[in-house]
Amino acid sequence: MELEAVQASxxxxxxxxxxxxxxxxxxxxxxxxxxxxxxxxxPARAAGLAAEGIGTRVDTVA
Numbered sequence: 470m471e472l473e474a475v476q477a478s479x480x481x482x483x484x485x486x487x488x489x490x491x492x493x494x495x496x497x498x499x500x501x502x503x504x505x506x507x508x509x510x511x512p513a514r515a516a517g518l519a520a521e522g523i524g525t526r527v528d529t530v531a
Contacts (some may be wrong), residue, residue: 488520 494518494521
């Protein structure tokens with residue numbers, strides 16, 4: 470039973486970390502920070518964003 474509780478705690482911690490990272494990346498893209506420029510020069514990051522469903526270009530209406 471203890472092992473299951475530890476595994477559940479680890480899963481919660483990992484899920485929270487992943488969601489925080491995704492929210493941070495989306496916020497940077499929406500706010501127009503340099504994240505968009507980084508994806509143009511870093512193919513690995515662009516692939517990671519694409520895998521998460523986040524494109525390298527975001528059309529925004531101000």
